Amino acid sequence: MIPVELMAIFFGLASAVSWGAGDFTGGCASRRTNVYSVVLVTQIVGVVLFPILAFVFSENLPPLSKLVWGCLAGFFGTSGLLALYQGLVEGKMGIVAPVAAVISAIVPVIYSAFYEGFPEILRIAGFIFAFIAVWFIVSMDNGPKVKINDLKYPLIAGMGFGLFFISIDNFSETAIFWPLAFARGTALLMFLVFVILTGSVKVKPPSIDVLPVIVLAGLFNTGGGTFFALASEAGRLDITTILSSLSPGATVLLAYFILKEKLAPRQWLGVASALFAIILMSI
Numbered sequence: 001m002i003p004v005e006l007m008a009i010f011f012g013l014a015s016a017v018s019w020g021a022g023d024f025t026g027g028c029a030s031r032r033t034n035v036y037s038v039v040l041v042t043q044i045v046g047v048v049l050f051p052i053l054a055f056v057f058s059e060n061l062p063p064l065s066k067l068v069w070g071c072l073a074g075f076f077g078t079s080g081l082l083a084l085y086q087g088l089v090e091g092k093m094g095i096v097a098p099v100a101a102v103i104s105a106i107v108p109v110i111y112s113a114f115y116e117g118f119p120e121i122l123r124i125a126g127f128i129f130a131f132i133a134v135w136f137i138v139s140m141d142n143g144p145k146v147k148i149n150d151l152k153y154p155l156i157a158g159m160g161f162g163l164f165f166i167s168i169d170n171f172s173e174t175a176i177f178w179p180l181a182f183a184r185g186t187a188l189l190m191f192l193v194f195v196i197l198t199g200s201v202k203v204k205p206p207s208i209d210v211l212p213v214i215v216l217a218g219l220f221n222t223g224g225g226t227f228f229a230l231a232s233e234a235g236r237l238d239i240t241t242i243l244s245s246l247s248p249g250a251t252v253l254l255a256y257f258i259l260k261e262k263l264a265p266r267q268w269l270g271v272a273s274a275l276f277a278i279i280l281m282s283i
Helices: 005-030 037-056 062-090 093-116 122-139 148-169 177-198 211-234 237-244 248-258 263-282
Strands: none
Touching: 005 037, 005 062, 005 211, 005 237, 005 248, 037 062, 037 177, 037 211, 062 093, 062 148, 062 177, 062 248, 093 122, 093 148, 093 237, 093 248, 122 263, 148 177, 148 211, 148 237, 211 237, 237 248, 248 263
């Protein structure tokens, strides 16, 4: 029988790969069509898939309190996703994704320190490397300069995803698919209300050639949420969050090999430092 901690590590890494691929495909789609259309379609994919998965795995409806946590996860997750996609449109994938990942990891780690015990010295060292990573990414010597204002969207995305992780941790022991279904349903409803109330946000139907890419992003994001919930159920929140935050590795590699996107040396050092910070905090 596979030890529980190993299962947590496996599911955490699986969520990292899935979310990293989702960030890449979602970013590619956002550059070819309206970013809000991308968010809308990816949310619809989750709304359809999660109830199906709940029925397939015979999962019963959890208590109302757990469904409320699911709704909160939908709110925070959608806020983070909107900020992330907008950042991917305006900036480089290899910068936006790692910064958002570091922030999204730090928030649950702090939460975990209060509710699951203070982290060990290696995790504190990981915090230091995380801040160093952000500094290197911002203050590179070569290539196009990245201003502090350019980090606005990845910082907002990181906070949103961090609270999303915490919300999932609060329902994953009881159920997985139904709370995630409520999360996506709430997110979709809030997004539609946002579009109606603002009036300035235009959601345009994506073209046929872009639609498969958006659906693929939705599938990857659905897989990422499922794997993270399974990891959170099996292990500590800080460990599973750090492992899932390795997703920039997949995003950067896909952007580098497929889009031939170049990063300045100090930016590569920042990305490497971010990944090293994640590893230290997961030991």
